[in-house]
Amino acid sequence: KLAHIQRKLSPADELKAEFPGISDDLIKNILADKNPQRIAEVKASLREALKMQEKGMPADEIIDIFKNMKRTKNASGGVAGMLGE
Numbered sequence: 001k002l003a004h005i006q007r008k009l010s011p012a013d014e015l016k017a018e019f020p021g022i023s024d025d026l027i028k029n030i031l032a033d034k035n036p037q038r039i040a041e042v043k044a045s046l047r048e049a050l051k052m053q054e055k056g057m058p059a060d061e062i063i064d065i066f067k068n069m070k071r072t073k074n075a076s077g078g079v080a081g082m083l084g085e
Helices: 011-018 024-032 036-054 059-068 078-082
Strands: none
8 A cells, every 4th residue: 555645835935825825025035034933923814804805894994994903912902803803
């Protein structure tokens, strides 16, 4: 019998799989950061932006929300609060 061998995706391929249509430049910028916590935060922000887009929010409005968010460790509400979650 042949053992089932699953090819491990590269970090870039993982981003492409999770965020279809992501640009190669954005992938390069994300992976240039060697801090796994910051990479996780960027992925979470991308997921939130996709949720807002799915709810019909225009791209310009999503960008404005992220630009205006205060990034404090103990902030309440945030994007999840704006989405009613």
